[in-house]
Amino acid sequence: MKKHNFSAGPCILPQEVLQKASEAILDFNGLGLSLVEISHRSKDFVAVMEKAQALALELLGLEDQGYKALFLHGGASLEFLMVAYNLLEKKAGYLNTGTWSDKAIKEAKLFGEIVEVGSSKDENFNYIPKGYIVPDGLDYLHLTSNNTIFGTQIKKFPKANTSLVCDMSSDIFSRQLDFSQFDLIYAGAQKNMGPAGTTLVVVKEAILGKVSRQIPSMLDYKVHISKDSMFNTPAVFSVYVSMLTMEWLKNLGGIPEIEKINEKKAQLLYSEIDLNPVFDGYAQKEDRSNMNATFNLTDEDLKETFDELLKEAGINGLNGHRSVGGYRASMYNALSLDSVGVLVDVMSEMERKG
Numbered sequence: 386m387k388k389h390n391f392s393a394g395p396c397i398l399p400q401e402v403l404q405k406a407s408e409a410i411l412d413f414n415g416l417g418l419s420l421v422e423i424s425h426r427s428k429d430f431v432a433v434m435e436k437a438q439a440l441a442l443e444l445l446g447l448e449d450q451g452y453k454a455l456f457l458h459g460g461a462s463l464e465f466l467m468v469a470y471n472l473l474e475k476k477a478g479y480l481n482t483g484t485w486s487d488k489a490i491k492e493a494k495l496f497g498e499i500v501e502v503g504s505s506k507d508e509n510f511n512y513i514p515k516g517y518i519v520p521d522g523l524d525y526l527h528l529t530s531n532n533t534i535f536g537t538q539i540k541k542f543p544k545a546n547t548s549l550v551c552d553m554s555s556d557i558f559s560r561q562l563d564f565s566q567f568d569l570i571y572a573g574a575q576k577n578m579g580p581a582g583t584t585l586v587v588v589k590e591a592i593l594g595k596v597s598r599q600i601p602s603m604l605d606y607k608v609h610i611s612k613d614s615m616f617n618t619p620a621v622f623s624v625y626v627s628m629l630t631m632e633w634l635k636n637l638g639g640i641p642e643i644e645k646i647n648e649k650k651a652q653l654l655y656s657e658i659d660l661n662p663v664f665d666g667y668a669q670k671e672d673r674s675n676m677n678a679t680f681n682l683t684d685e686d687l688k689e690t691f692d693e694l695l696k697e698a699g700i701n702g703l704n705g706h707r708s709v710g711g712y713r714a715s716m717y718n719a720l721s722l723d724s725v726g727v728l729v730d731v732m733s734e735m736e737r738k739g
């Protein structure tokens with residue numbers, strides 16, 4: 386039986402995408418060869434890369450606006466330093482909303498001065514700082530749109546007199562935004578787009594080439610752009626599956642359509658969390674993430690019962706991150722409303738037992 390997969394990442398992917406991907410592993414495009422044993426320079430794979438790049442820009446509404454889409458190695462974690470390597474000359478601003486932004490700050494400090502414009506560390510990142518001042522003279526302002534671990538999500542992005550750079554690893558393609566407000570977006574594939582192994586970077590070409598330092602080729606966005614994201618062998622399987630997932634999303638109606646479904650899922654779960662006395666939400670209500678819902682049992686003695694019921698219902702991946710504890714339900718694009726319904730049923734059964 387296929388489980389209801391609430392895993393935070395690597396995460397659930399659409400069943401039809403997994404089906405197609407498994408076929409391509411055995412025989413890609415009827416070539417009599419596997420997707421993973423053909424040249425990345427072959428016409429068949431180049432078409433995959435081009436399509437993946439085009440779909441990313443199309444879904445985000447960023448075609449013909451000077452942006453390039455790249456599929457790079459090293460995960461979102463490498464982007465923490467690549468962003469600074471390529472863009473930080475003197476001073477950059479970072480909004481610290483949790484573990485991932487903390488890590489991004491640590492790396493960026495190797496390249497210049499970092500101003501933490503706001504932080505929610507005082508409450509173990511259960512909210513998004515607001516009303517903070519963005520100083521002048523920043524090379525860029527870095528944000529993390531969705532905090533995978535703590536279950537908070539930026540709903541309103543700041544206006545700033547500088548480039549906005551955003552780590553969208555865990556909510557890319559999940560909701561409508563004016564993506565043109567960002568000059569650089571990056572996202573590790575394994576949260577909402579594909580298997581681990583590739584990272585989508587969407588960058589406005591005009592912001593590059595301004596720092597005075599020399600940049601090693603592999604870490605230079607301009608080099609990757611000049612080689613159409615094929616400077617070295619790309620993660621062919623991850624790029625292919627990401628392309629299939631984007632295609633699936635486009636056929637579904639794109640971001641406007643998935644946003645409606647994601648809102649329904651989040652509403653269903655959060656209303657259960659709020660109404661059910663057995664559970665307490667972790668993140669502050671106005672900042673709750675539609676992707677990762679964090680919550681706790683009000684009585685820890687009920688843990689064994691709850692975990693047993695989850696197991697019986699075929700629910701996977703609900704344990705909270707070790708830095709928060711409790712539970713976390715990740716409701717990425719491919720998770721169905723039905724799966725959330727199954728979880729909510731288990732939660733209401735807990736209320737009857739509790």
Ligand SMILES: *Cc1c(COP(=O)(O)O)cnc(C)c1O
Nearest residue numbers: 460461462485533552554555573
């Ligand atoms: C998971 C995650 C990362 C780290 O991604 P890797 O691809 O494992 O390096 C960075 N940022 C956010 C918001 C994440 O959720």
